[in-house]
Amino acid sequence: MCFGIISITHFLYHLTDPPEILLDVKCLAGLTAKAGSKIELPADILGKPVPKVKWTKGDVVLKGDDRVSIDDKPGHSVVTISKTTREDTATYIIEAHNSCGRATATVDVNILDKPGPPAAFDISEITNKSCFLAWNPPRDDGGAKVTNYIVERRAAESEIWHKLSSTVKETNFKALNLTAFKEYIFRVFAENQFGIGVPAEHMPIIARYAFDSPGAPTKLEPSDIVKDGLTLNWYEPEEDGGSPITGYWVERFEPDQNRWIRCNKIPIRDTTFRVKGLPTRKKYKFRVLAENLAGPGKPSKETDQILVKDPIDPPWAPGKPTVKDVAKTSAFLQWTKPEHDGGAKIEGYIIELLKSGTEQWVRVSEGINILEHFLRGLMDRQEYSFRVIAVNIAGESDPSEPSDPVLCKERLNPPTPPRWMEVINISSNSAELKWTVPEKDGGSPITNYIVEKRDVRRKGWQAVDTTVKELQYTVTPLNEGSLYVFRVAAENAVGPSEFCELEDSIMAKDTF
Incomplete structure (x- = not known):
């Protein structure tokens, strides 16, 4: 009876075994792979009855998706991860259990990749031309040592990044050659043997001091x-x-x-x-x-x-002279004084002339102390230009701008008045006048005479005849008993002369 019981127990013992996990030899010391590659975590599972298997990544049960597959077969389980990333780095746990017990095993997986962004990126010491960038190493170096950092900047209004340096070894950098009051954005990348990671980007800064420029003196x-x-x-x-x-x-x-x-x-x-x-x-x-x-x-x-200027200096040039009048052998000039007298009184002026067709200015008059001068001794039918020089105690000014050229020629004027006018006969209704020719005809022959009368009781003169050709004329009619005065002017091609006027009034009356 007892023998039978022992035999059954012994038989049942050999029909059940607790789970046992046998990892692939390549997983025993952990698995390291480059990002983007495919990895497999194979394990043999022993035990009776056949154990149930569960994979976890940290505390999370691993489930299949488009990258992760779990293939469980009696006595074997394998996890396959394709297109690995840095996030696949973890400790993977396989657990097997049946009615006789439970077993676990772990595989440390390290996926090597580019580093993460630099940490604690900050910008300080901002000026009109520079700023100081500082940061900490990335929290995740990608599984490999960071070899260098890359610093870039762009203007806030632009989408184009400019590389400032790709060989920064320290965790700081001074950015130079900024434009004052311009807005900039900076970013920093970490790099290891597997490539360049994502950047840390700082908020925009303006290139200017924290204080303002000074006010006006x-x-x-x-x-x-x-x-x-x-x-x-x-x-x-x-x-x-x-x-x-x-x-x-x-x-x-x-x-x-x-x-x-x-x-x-x-x-x-x-x-x-x-x-x-x-x-x-x-x-x-x-x-x-x-x-x-x-x-x-x-x-x-x-x-x-x-x-x-010196406290006392030669004066500036006078104004351009104007030729106010020109005759056969003379000219009358006027000009304006210099804008600046050189700090001393103008002592006089000098006149120089230039004959047209020549290049030599000739000094013809000095010591002139007014702003006009009548220049004589010129040549008939000769064209001249004139200029003026001002003088003070320090010396002579530069010459003025030359006058416009003028031609000396006989000047035509109205004649001088007739002379020796007298009444040679008077009656109750007429008066006979007589006079002599003017002293000068003005350069043009006398063409006629103008005779006028005025009743002394009136202010206005009355023209009697404007076409008189002779040196005498009978004025008629007159009012008997009235007092009259008479006058005569000579006229040439230029115009009439001034009048020669009878000094005393004459009464219109018969003298016999």
Whole structure:
């Protein structure tokens, strides 16, 4: 009886075995593979009854998908992962259990890939031209040592990235050559032997100091003006912009180029500056700008135009002369005084002439102390140009602009008045007048005479005849008993002369 029981128990013992997992030899020390490759985790499963198998990745039960497949057969199980990524790195656990027990085994899988983004990316020490970038190594180096970092930037309004360096070994970098007040975006990549990872990108920054440029200097004043320079003095700005003033820039306005030009090559510390090497007798305006680390600030109020000259200098040229009258051998000139007298009184003027067809200016009159001159001794039928020079104690000015050319020729004028007019006969209704020819005919023959009368009780003159050809004329009719005065003018091709007027009135009456 007992023998039978022992035999059955012994038989049942050999029909059941607890699970046992036999990993493939290549998995015993862990499995390392490159990202993108396919890996397999095979295991033989022993035990009676046939154990049930479960794979987990960490604490998560592994299930099949488009990359992961689990193939379970009696006595064997294999996990296949295709197109591996860095996220597949983990400890994989296989568990087998049956009615007799439970067994587990682990496989450490390490997938090597490009590194992750650098950590804690920050930008500091921002200026108008540079900034300082700093970061920590990636939290995931991809399973291989980071060999270097790559730094890139782009303008905020652009989509184009510019590589600043691809060989950065440290976890910091100073970006230079920024444009002041421009907005930039920076990013940093980590690189290992398997490639370049995804970047860490910083929010946009503006290339500018945390403080402002200074305000405008005040009370700019010139002094000590000489022929090639002057001294400028000013007060510092009321506001320094939050950063100490590092220097000043002095600028002058060039009218010929229509722009401001700096007078100093490096910023000056003082609030005074001597400007040298300026062309003499030229007008300039000046201004000053203060500068701090943020750059130059607003300019000061510009000076009025300043004439750069010696305290006493030759005068500027007089104005262009005008020929007011010209005759056969003379000319009458007028001109305006110089815009600047050179710092000394104008002592006189010099006149020079140029004959048309020649190149030699000839000085013909000096010591003229008014702004006009009657020039005699010219040649008939000769064309001339004239120019004027001003003189002060320092010397002579440059010549004025020449006058327009004029031709000397006989000048035609109205004649002078008739002479010796008298009443040679008077009656109750007429008066007979007589006169002699004018002293000068004005260069043109006398063509006629004009006779006028006036009743002394009236103010207005009455023309009697404007076509008289002789040197006498009978005025009629007159009112008997009235007092009359008479006058006569001579006329040529230019026009009438002034009148020759009878001094005393004559009564119209018969004399017999």
